[in-house]
Amino acid sequence: MAGEAIQKPMPGGKHSRLQQRLAAAINVAAADYEALPELRCTFGDRSIVPDLVVIAVE
Helix, strand or coil: CCCCCCCCCCCCHHHHHHHHHHHHHHHHHCCCEEEEECCCEEECCEEECCCEEEEECC
């Protein structure tokens, strides 16, 4: 599948709740960082959509 776009499967309810709780915990605990769910990340000609991305606020 190198170079081929594939659709990410939709997570189930338990997965979504865990993702939401983890993002909230990170956002409360780390003022210098922000957790965002399902954010498309593009590096050069490659894109990925991780469950959770943590980025520096600045």
